Amino acid sequence: MRWLILTSSTGTGHNMRADSLRQWTQRVFGSSVEVRIHAALENTHPVYHFGVGLYNTIQRWCPRLHHLYFNYLELAALHRSSAKILGRNSFVDLVTQWAPDRIISVHPHTNHGFFDLARRALPRRRTRCITYCGELSGGYGLSRHWVNPRADGFIGATDEICAASRAVGMPEKRIFKGGFLLRGPFYGSQTRHEREAQAIAAELGLDRSAFTVLLSTGLAGANNHLEILRELAALGRPLQVIALCSRRRRTREKVETFARRHPQLKIRALGHTDRMLALCRLASVVVARPGTGATSEAIQLGVPLIHNGIGGVMPQELITVKYCRIHTCAYFGDTPAEIVRHIRRLIEDPSTLERLRTSLAAARPLGRPEQIVHWIHDCP
8 A cells, every 4th residue: 555644844743743654654554555755735836835934934933923824824725626726736746656545634734625636636546535633622723624524534633623523524434533643652661761761861961850841842943942041040949951942053052151151050952853752751841832743742741831822822822722721731821931930830839740740641632543544544
């Protein structure tokens, strides 16, 4: 069999889930299933490539502006009809040459018109077109383009998402609640996770027993590290801080300069890393944008989480915040001072940390990636 996964680099979560699906498919089925990941928007037309860049720029500098961009895309429906897709011949050529048996979309804008193009290109192959939606809840912020009632299947991460798909016409028999689609190490044993946390703590010269704050960032590098660090320094407490700077060298240099000026904080600035699991396990609390990927990872690992809402919250992030509020499994701060107030509360009242961990475990949906890939494989 051949599987083609459609994704796009808007944010970090879509590509993460695409790669996770590839890894799990290979783990379950080995060489009997060939998998190819295709960035459908960026590789179809320059206009879409520009739009992806604009998305990430807005996310980095002014998240609240995404309300305009999000609602424009909801109304414009640029990829809902195959006839409106620019550069569609390049995608048709890919599908014709690759001839996939399964096309799995992990992005809201690649599961309508792109599915139709594929079906017309392969009329005799009966290619199954399936959506995996990793969002956590419905309501404003959940794109209406996620659900295509004509698709052969819809896999939702949570009960809430599956209910939202039913509400807009997805047939019940084609819905599967699959849970999170994270990379393999996130489903490893607690003992192994602890060993990895101990190892990276030793590498960074950090005390495993000290309260440690992980300031996270996505692939686009959006962060408010310096503003939060200033508030942490004002607490007057000895803390350990790990600041992730992605590929933004200038940000890392600024954090390192701040660290030298504030020795009471043991700060470690890191560039792009593939050791997020170990860093999350090392952390007492993670501060991250309310993205689906970072939130799902924190829930899966049971790591206390503070959502960083500085600069506003994108519509797509609102539904993540909503899920965590319903399940009381994360805090939210829209200013550096509020984020640090939450951190101080966690330091002063360790029982709050335990309550958060309990709530995170309860918020974790059932299902495993192996079940997802089997369901895709067996889709009638």
